[in-house]
Amino acid sequence: MATVTIRDLHKRYAEGFHAVRGISLDIADGEFLVLVGPSGCGKSTTLRMVAGLEEVTSGEIRIGDRVVNDVAPGDRDIAMVFQNYALYPHLSVRENMAFGLKMRGTPAAEIDRRVADAAAALSIEHLLARRPRELSGGQRQRVAVGRAIVREPEVFLFDEPLSNLDAKLRVQMRAELARLHRRLGTTVIYVTHDQVEAMTLGDRIVLMNHGVIQQIDAPLAIYRRPANRFVASFIGSPTMNFFPGAIRDGAFVVDGDAARLPLADDGSGLGSGQSAALLPQGPAVLGIRPEDLVVTGDAVPFTTAVIEVAEQMGHETLAHVSVGGSSHVVRVPGDRAASPGDRLSLGVRPGGVHLFAADDEGRRLN
Amino acid sequence: MKEPLRITLLRHAVLLLFVAISLYPVLNVVSISLRPGDRLRSTDLSIIPPDWTFESYVKLFTEQPFLRWLGNSLVVSGVVTLTGVALASTAGYAFSRFRFIGRKATMLAILTTQMFPATMLLLPLYVLIAKLGLVDTWLGLMVFYTATALPFCVWQMKGFYDTIPASLEEAARIDGCSRAQAFWHVVLPLATPGLVITALFSFMTAWSEYIVAAQVMQDESMFTLPLGIKGFQASLSSQWGLYAAASILVSIPVVAVFLAFSKYLVNGLTVGSVKE
Numbered sequence: 001m002a003t004v005t006i007r008d009l010h011k012r013y014a015e016g017f018h019a020v021r022g023i024s025l026d027i028a029d030g031e032f033l034v035l036v037g038p039s040g041c042g043k044s045t046t047l048r049m050v051a052g053l054e055e056v057t058s059g060e061i062r063i064g065d066r067v068v069n070d071v072a073p074g075d076r077d078i079a080m081v082f083q084n085y086a087l088y089p090h091l092s093v094r095e096n097m098a099f100g101l102k103m104r105g106t107p108a109a110e111i112d113r114r115v116a117d118a119a120a121a122l123s124i125e126h127l128l129a130r131r132p133r134e135l136s137g138g139q140r141q142r143v144a145v146g147r148a149i150v151r152e153p154e155v156f157l158f159d160e161p162l163s164n165l166d167a168k169l170r171v172q173m174r175a176e177l178a179r180l181h182r183r184l185g186t187t188v189i190y191v192t193h194d195q196v197e198a199m200t201l202g203d204r205i206v207l208m209n210h211g212v213i214q215q216i217d218a219p220l221a222i223y224r225r226p227a228n229r230f231v232a233s234f235i236g237s238p239t240m241n242f243f244p245g246a247i248r249d250g251a252f253v254v255d256g257d258a259a260r261l262p263l264a265d266d267g268s269g270l271g272s273g274q275s276a277a278l279l280p281q282g283p284a285v286l287g288i289r290p291e292d293l294v295v296t297g298d299a300v301p302f303t304t305a306v307i308e309v310a311e312q313m314g315h316e317t318l319a320h321v322s323v324g325g326s327s328h329v330v331r332v333p334g335d336r337a338a339s340p341g342d343r344l345s346l347g348v349r350p351g352g353v354h355l356f357a358a359d360d361e362g363r364r365l366n
Numbered sequence: 367m368k369e370p371l372r373i374t375l376l377r378h379a380v381l382l383l384f385v386a387i388s389l390y391p392v393l394n395v396v397s398i399s400l401r402p403g404d405r406l407r408s409t410d411l412s413i414i415p416p417d418w419t420f421e422s423y424v425k426l427f428t429e430q431p432f433l434r435w436l437g438n439s440l441v442v443s444g445v446v447t448l449t450g451v452a453l454a455s456t457a458g459y460a461f462s463r464f465r466f467i468g469r470k471a472t473m474l475a476i477l478t479t480q481m482f483p484a485t486m487l488l489l490p491l492y493v494l495i496a497k498l499g500l501v502d503t504w505l506g507l508m509v510f511y512t513a514t515a516l517p518f519c520v521w522q523m524k525g526f527y528d529t530i531p532a533s534l535e536e537a538a539r540i541d542g543c544s545r546a547q548a549f550w551h552v553v554l555p556l557a558t559p560g561l562v563i564t565a566l567f568s569f570m571t572a573w574s575e576y577i578v579a580a581q582v583m584q585d586e587s588m589f590t591l592p593l594g595i596k597g598f599q600a601s602l603s604s605q606w607g608l609y610a611a612a613s614i615l616v617s618i619p620v621v622a623v624f625l626a627f628s629k630y631l632v633n634g635l636t637v638g639s640v641k642e
Contacts, residue, residue, distance in 0.1 A: 014465075053536050074542035086533040090555045099551075100541035151541075 002064035002154040003029050009059035011045050019045040021211040032188045034202030042211035047191045079148035080157040085140045087132040094128040097147045118150040138169045158190040229362025232287050241328040243286040250276050252286045258324030259303030283358035290329040292352025299347025307342045399610035422607035435594035443572040446511045450568030458523025476517045502584045515571040519564040526560030562630040
């Protein structure tokens with residue numbers, strides 16, 4: 001097991017594309033760190049630089065105490081699971097798992113023992129004699145994970161390992177990976193574009209966009225206090241509702257005076273310990289998660305809106321409403337009637353207010 | 367869905383017709399090789415003539431240097447095949463995996479050589495070989511054949527490598543392989559069908575080539591099979607029996623090589639390695 005330290009890492013391709021722009025990260029020993037972001041954000045490039053499959057333009061990568069910038073992938077003591085599994089098609093499952101150990105000159109008896117252990121841990125003992133083409137997607141994924149764990153590396157790298165599986169299998173493998181990490185305690189760097197994987201698997205999440213880290217924090221902390229509008233919109237499903245407007249006289253006024261939310265200091269709306277007086281006056285964007293935009297009870301009253309579309313999920317209904325000319329989503333409990341045409345009086349749950357700057361960066365204000 | 371009988375019959379009839387068209391010349395040659403004397407034409411339609419004899423075959427081995435020509439051809443074709451496979455497998459890999467200055471230009475240049483008919487290349491290549499002092503040597507033939515077979519083989523191998531996912535090599539490198547080891551342990555085994563095609567093509571280029579050999583080789587003891595066999599055909603009296611018998615024997619190794627390699631030509635070797 002080892003720490004991974006990344007300092008001011010850059011990746012610029014020959015054709016000029018600047019994929020990673022100066023990221024720095026400290027990954028603790030045994031930590032499960034998830035790199036997440038939209039496609040093209042630089043997360044996979046970062047992972048591939050840690051793996052040694054991509055040259056570092058500038059910056060430093062350390063695994064443990066060793067700078068590995070110029071170390072060959074095979075000498076970094078890492079194992080990687082690829083999105084497309086990358087199993088050797090001409091080798092059996094057993095040979096696939098043993099390949100890395102064989103290349104390192106591990107004694108045959110030791111290889112047999114480790115392959116047997118890994119196969120048992122992943123319940124693939126009965127597949128050892130088969131070729132990859134004779135396996136289902138889920139089985140291939142297990143073999144790919146098995147090939148990584150027999151190596152007993154310092155660090156596991158996962159590059160979107162579940163994105164080729166169907167939804168049901170993905171949930172199952174997700175739980176299995178979490179269990180595996182708990183048992184092995186090895187440092188993991190895991191790349192995904194799926195925020196659910198990021199939220200459920202990571203000890204910490206690194207959210208990237210355009211080659212820059214937007215926020216590093218524990219999953220719930222990112223969910224509760226997104227650092228900017230991009231993070232707020234990326235994490236959470238359905239996505240956060242945004243209302244462009246302005247902060248004026250202790251309240252947030254939605255553009256065109258479509259709605260008004262008082263920003264009192266009493267802990268309602270803004271959250272405890274925050275003062276409306278400290279907020280900059282002027283244009284801003286108000287963000288409210290669908291579950292914080294509630295049909296009024298003890299919430300701070302905000303606006304009224306008519307349901308345009310109601311998506312019945314059973315345990316809840318996602319009501320699409322229009323406020324100030326744009327569409328927003330409200331989570332209505334499943335036991336409450338909500339049909340198109342119904343008028344809802346909406347309020348904001350205490351602590352449910354996120355205020356962001358109106359500029360492109362959209363930094364958090366409260 | 368079951369096909370109507372009519373269609374099945376029609377399909378078989380068409381197929382049989384084509385089989386007949388392909389087989390007729392071969393059977394004719396077999397027939398000539400079995401006739402006594404040098405009867406090219408015959409009013410007899412039977413494939414095996416009533417007075418059939420192995421006389422031509424026996425003469426080929428006892429009175430003619432057929433075995434020597436066979437040996438010569440095997441050496442030349444073998445070396446051309448090995449060189450072709452070694453060079454095409456590595457050059458194709460470089461073109462497929464590396465991005466270097468002049469890559470596209472070189473690939474186009476290689477392709478361009480394929481646009482000239484072989485007879486047009488004959489003179490310049492002969493001059494080259496003469497200047498290199500390789501006239502009447504096997505090396506001259508080998509250089510000539512390798513040079514003409516290689517462009518196609520390089521392109522063919524490049525195309526084959528393009529279908530092998532790069533992530534397999536990356537996995538191998540993380541598993542501790544150097545780039546060369548990844549190529550040897552992972553890429554080459556997967557490229558077997560491509561290598562077989564390259565080998566067959568190189569072999570055939572050298573095995574059945576006549577025009578170039580006729581220019582380069584002069585010493586009869588160094589002749590390859592096509593050159594030697596052509597010698598049976600003279601302006602006044604052609605030895606058709608020997609000619610036909612030799613033709614049949616020459617095609618046997620080629621058929622054998624095809625049969626031996628056919629199982630490697632099965633595609634889809636990479637199925638299941640990665641999920642697209």
